[in-house]
Amino acid sequence: MKAVGIILAGGNNNRMGGLSRKRAIPAMPIGGSFRCIDFALSNMSNSHVQTVAVLTQYNARSLNEHLSSSKWWDFGRKQGGMYLFTPTMTAENSDWFRGTADAMCQNIDFLKKRHEPYVIISSGDCVYKMDYNDLLDFHIAKKADITIACKDMPADADVSRFGVIRMNEDSRITEFEEKPLVAQSNTISAGVYVIRRRQLIEILEKTAEENRFDFVTDVLIRYRNIKKICGYKLKSYWSNIASVDDYYRTNMDFLKSDLRDHFFRQEPKIYSRVDDLPPAKYNAGSKVSGSLVSSGCIINSQVENSVLFKKVFVGKNCVIKNSIILNDVYIGDNTHVENCIVESHGTLKANTYYSGENKILVVSEKNDRYLL
């Protein structure tokens, strides 16, 4: 692979409700046993990108814990591997990362020291599977300066919170509008870019001189007329985690067998940190249907159309319905949970009732836990 990887894992979004209070979006648990960043990292690894830089800033404790070893994604290498960059104070600079372009610019030495001719930039808050080699081949064939992976959304989708793209018949991007009030098309940027390494260094340095910091508005949109920016259509599943609804829907999507086939069965696989949990256990009285259950779970009663992450305990006579239960949640006896997202490490007391009416309820309960 002739490219070095960068994963932008800064992420916070005020539409995540309380969910991003605990962790950055790239560390959000997805699909039962993964974290959001696993998808971008596994794509990098499966595309044989040798060296990846992960740029983090917001509330990175949980993310750093997840990335504490790079061996799970096969990045535990002598040559290359995974680099984690957080904002640091230096003699010249004491700022935080002021935007995505600034984050890369503050770590420009990393880019300068590499020898690969291209850079693949991916955001860490998208769920997708992609062979970056295809993207790079497209980029080279089109003789583009920058290539953006993009995705056609369904006609009825609300695209007003994405970067909306219009391209001509030669795939060149003619219009790029960030979070438009009235969208001109339903093709959106998937947050994955390819660019020549030297070109990126040049642009980043110039942008920094002008005191501009954002890669989308200050680079892609400003340069779209003077550089050749092309769009590469991603055909398979892509989802961005930016709000509670996105998060709920993306996890529920894994209950569909074609999506599980795409992510869980077809090679190459998605990797994640392994945490040595025993297999899931179903005791007498368990009644599970249409649900995903992860390792370490112990179930004693009814679970329906739900996603249970790792190490969830469901007590007797409970009803869990249309809900997402995050890692290490303990649910006491006779509890009803419906249309909820239960925050990780939570403890729901026995005989309680949680139900989201009209919208998804985020439950974050910190009660004392009495274990058996």
Added chain:
Amino acid sequence: MIKKEMIAMLLAGGQGSRLGVLTSDVAKPAVAFGGKYRIIDFPLSNCINSGIDTVGVLTQYQPLRLNTHIGIGIPWDLDRNNGGVTVLPPYERSNNSEWYTGTANAIYQNLRYMENYNPEYVLILSGDHIYKMDYEVMLDFHKENKADVTIATMPVPMEEAGRFGIVIADENKKIQDFEEKPEKPRSNLASMGIYIFSWNVLKDALIELKDQKKCDFGKHIIPYCFENEKRLFAYEFNGYWKDVGTLGSYWEANMELVDLIPEFNLYEEYWKIYTKCDTIEPQYIAPEASVERCIIGEASEIYGAVIHSVIGPNVHIGRGTIIRDSIIMKDTDIGDNVTIEKAIIAENCKIGDGVVLGFGDEAPNVLNEDVYSFGLVTIGENSTIPSNVRVGKNTAISGETSREAGDYPDGLLAGGGAIIKAGDRK
């Protein structure tokens, strides 16, 4: 000079012939257990949890699965700069090359490995028991008693003591005598096949008995130490310990994991069991499925009914299928409308639609009635069973079977029958 206080030598060369077709292509320590684990995970995890970071694993019989499973020891944190896990197969010498002829002979052939670490104590383990044990506590006992050899023992019911190697100890736990499978046992302390030796005592004994044929710990080394008036002590262990040497005990031990609060609890935070896992995805339980009193591994997809069973990772169970009292290992694919009762199905098998396993009455098995009994249907790895056939109890199947080949006259394999078309013992 590297110096380790205690290193472990794990005997994993055993064939485990009493597990029948389950071990026709893999060594017994590499047989799956409890859904996602393999038998060797238990002693290996015990080692790292006890603070032993240097383990030699002696392999001989069918080691491929074992070697790929252990690798460089990452799952057990045994990938160390200094020590870690080392797989030790028999090797050729300029003269007198031989296989490992006995447990002690295998250790003797690896004297140089042990000498590299200058240990004070050597722990001898076997790779075919299910238990959680803190070897450090046993070592403390060994040191307190200034013992030369400590044998781990566990109390068994007096009426069953006749099936074990029995140790007779005084009130200070100093060993007075041994009895192998005695008719009238004088004690109920059974040897567990786990020993701590002080290094110089072990080394002397191994060298002294190097010409002994089939040199074995229980038969030669321990009696030799005893006769030479070494200090032998019996360490009493009171936790869960299970020998899974027969199909019956293997099945039983798996089924015990399904109990509400199993005596052998994998769900405790303390003393985790580690394993190499290639699948991490969650399992899917379909709307039409029902699962009760069972444990199910990662990435399995269940569309049928599973009752009181242990299902491994990446198993597919079709619609209308009923599985009861059975063990199904990883990557196995079970069709629709299948009925399985009391079966052990090894890895990567294909069971066609409408198959019935385990019907009718028990009959003695034609191959070996001691191995294939307990009313079990045992299916070896990579086997195929064609659609709509019926298989009785105490049966064994391995390899690709089909009706066209005449394997199932009248679509039937009667109780006690066997179809062996693959593996070493074809």
